[in-house]
Structures are given as C-alpha cells and as structure tokens.
Amino acid sequence: MQVPYVTLNDGYRMPFFGLGTYSLKGDEAEAAIEYAIDIGYRHFDTAYLYNNEKEVGNAVRKKINDGTVKREDLFITTKLNLKTHHESIVIVSCKESLRRLGLDYVDLFLIHSPVSLKETDDNEKVLPSDIDYIETWRGMEECKRLGLARSIGVSNFNSEQIERLISAAKIKPVNNQIEVTLNLNQKSLIQFCKNHDITVTGYSPLGKPNKRPHIKDLWQHPKVQDLSKKYNKTPAQISLRFVLQMGAAPIPKSSSKTRIMENFDVFDFNFSDEEMNALQDIGSGDRVVPLNELKDAKYYPFNIA
Numbered sequence: 001m002q003v004p005y006v007t008l009n010d011g012y013r014m015p016f017f018g019l020g021t022y023s024l025k026g027d028e029a030e031a032a033i034e035y036a037i038d039i040g041y042r043h044f045d046t047a048y049l050y051n052n053e054k055e056v057g058n059a060v061r062k063k064i065n066d067g068t069v070k071r072e073d074l075f076i077t078t079k080l081n082l083k084t085h086h087e088s089i090v091i092v093s094c095k096e097s098l099r100r101l102g103l104d105y106v107d108l109f110l111i112h113s114p115v116s117l118k119e120t121d122d123n124e125k126v127l128p129s130d131i132d133y134i135e136t137w138r139g140m141e142e143c144k145r146l147g148l149a150r151s152i153g154v155s156n157f158n159s160e161q162i163e164r165l166i167s168a169a170k171i172k173p174v175n176n177q178i179e180v181t182l183n184l185n186q187k188s189l190i191q192f193c194k195n196h197d198i199t200v201t202g203y204s205p206l207g208k209p210n211k212r213p214h215i216k217d218l219w220q221h222p223k224v225q226d227l228s229k230k231y232n233k234t235p236a237q238i239s240l241r242f243v244l245q246m247g248a249a250p251i252p253k254s255s256s257k258t259r260i261m262e263n264f265d266v267f268d269f270n271f272s273d274e275e276m277n278a279l280q281d282i283g284s285g286d287r288v289v290p291l292n293e294l295k296d297a298k299y300y301p302f303n304i305a
C-alpha cells in the first residue's frame with residue numbers, strides 16, 4: 001500500500017499517515033514497528049514521555065540494517081521532554097532523544113505541549129511551569145539549524161498560541177499535532193493551520209476505544225454503521241478515513257498485527273462531501289486527552305480552538 005505524502009513548509013515531505021506508539025513497550029513495541037515497516041508504514045510517532053524511544057530506534061535501525069528500508073524512506077517524530085523547556089536545555093534534551101533512538105537526526109521534533117512542567121521530587125506529581133513557549137521555540141530553532149531535527153513543530157497548540165509563535169519565530173512550525181476524532185473534528189483549527197501553511201497530524205484518531213468507552217459508542221452510530229456497510233470497512237477504518245479527509249494525518253496506535261494492517265487499509269475509498277458533512281455532525285466535542293490536570297496553567301491550550 002502506498003501512503004500519500006504532504007510537503008511541509010520547509011520543503012521536506014511527510015507521509016500523511018503513521019503509527020502512534022504511546023504505551024507500546026519492549027519487544028511488543030519493536031515487533032509492532034518492524035511489522036508496520038514491512039507492510040508499508042513509513043511514519044512513526046514517539047516522544048520522550050512515552051519512554052520507548054529506545055525501542056522505536058531499535059526497530060527502525062533493524063529494518064534499515066536488513067535492507068528493508070533506507071533511513072531517508074522513514075519519517076520519525078519525537079517530542080520534547082515537558083520538563084526541559086528552557087531555551088538552553090532544549091538542544092541537550094533533543095540530543096538525548098537522538099541517543100536513545102540511535103539516530104543522527106529526527107524528521108520532526110515537536111514541543112509536546114505549550115504548557116511545560118516543573119521538575120519535582122515526586123515523579124507522579126504534575127506541576128505546570130510558566131516558561132514561555134516562545135523561549136522554548138528558540139531552542140527548537142537551534143535544533144533545526146544544527147541538523148538534529150530536519151523539521152520542527154508543535155503539539156496541542158491552539159490558534160492564538162500558533163499566531164503568537166509565528167509572529168516571534170524565525171523559523172515557522174511545519175506541523176501542529178492535535179487530537180482529531182469523530183468526536184472532536186477540529187474543523188476550525190485545521191483550517192487555521194492550513195491558512196498558515198502548517199500541516200496537522202491527528203492523534204488518538206480512533207478515539208482510544210478501549211480507554212474511552214463513551215467515544216467508542218460513536219462506532220455504533222447509525223451514520224458510522226451505514227458507511228461501514230456501504231464501503232465494507234470497519235468503524236475503525238471509517239474513523240481513520242474521516243480524520244484523513246478532515247485534513248489531518250492519522251497516527252493510530254496498535255500492538256496487534258491484524259489491527260496495524262486494518263488501520264492502514266484506508267486509501268481505497270473516499271467519502272463524498274455529503275457523507276463528510278454528516279459525520280462532522282455526530283461528535284460531542286469531548287476530548288480523549290483534555291489535559292485536565294493542567295487547566296489552571298498559564299498556557300493551557302483548550303479553552304479556545
């Protein structure tokens with residue numbers, strides 16, 4: 001299967017579909033990524049936070065070394081540690097990610113969230129800090145200049161934060177990674193990003209079905225069921241096709257070969273405008289990842305689109 005590509009505003013190309021890796025660990029993570037490469041996935045999404053950069057790197061290097069793919073065929077995204085947002089330590093943090101990955105560069109390095117966190121003695125405790133993401137961005141720009149990251153972008157930023165970032169930036173972000181699901185279609189933020197030549201990646205594109213049962217319920221929705229029958233696709237595939245046609249690159253996570261294959265099989269059908277409009281009406285706007293614990297933070301992003 002051939003994935004569509006999008007050209008980023010700095011000239012690099014990004015496969016418009018990838019494998020999410022949150023909660024993939026150990027051998028299971030490596031096996032999932034190797035299998036995904038074998039069947040044609042080229043874009044992999046990790047983060048410092050997922051604690052699996054090592055496994056992602058092992059799997060990727062194995063498939064490069066055995067000749068299945070070349071490094072330049074792959075698109076690897078990682079995200080900045082939320083506790084290393086000071087300009088002076090962003091580069092150190094990026095180099096540490098590269099060391100864990102065992103790679104010379106990442107294709108895309110993202111600020112994981114506009115809200116950063118304070119170092120605490122208790123790792124479980126989440127204490128937001130007021131470090132301005134504009135400062136963090138200067139460190140990100142340096143990572144690009146040094147070639148540690150080919151492209152740089154953001155995640156979980158709202159439209160005002162992107163506007164403010166662009167007006168201060170020397171290098172424009174190429175991508176905003178945000179939640180896009182049947183429940184939260186993100187129409188206005190995707191359009192806003194498009195107007196600024198910023199691509200969008202859609203996270204939790206299946207609505208994290210086993211963890212957020214109220215979102216999986218939409219898979220039983222008559223409109224989803226009708227399209228599922230019409231196109232002979234599963235509700236998961238209907239969800240992913242919806243995210244694609246909303247204009248976001250879906251990055252579903254799965255540890256199962258069957259579901260990794262199923263999720264990738266979404267490029268041979270197309271919803272009409274009418275069908276897309278109908279699907280855009282069924283969501284409640286509820287988020288899989290509301291970041292409630294950061295609600296009082298200075299840069300909490302989800303009060304506006």
Ligand SMILES: NC(=O)c1ccc[n+]([C@@H]2O[C@H](COP(=O)([O-])OP(=O)(O)OC[C@H]3O[C@@H](n4cnc5c(N)ncnc54)[C@H](OP(=O)(O)O)[C@@H]3O)[C@@H](O)[C@H]2O)c1
Nearest residue numbers: 020021022045203204205206207208236252253254255259
């Ligand atoms: N930037 C951010 O702040 C942020 C936040 C959240 C997520 N992300 C990224 O986005 C990726 C995807 O989001 P996510 O992991 O939260 O949720 P998701 O991809 O929407 O859902 C993953 C869950 O769905 C199950 N699943 C996968 N394919 C399925 C299918 N065809 N039918 C039924 N169930 C299926 C998986 O279980 P199995 O493994 O058992 O198949 C897993 O439990 C993450 O892994 C991460 O890379 C980024």
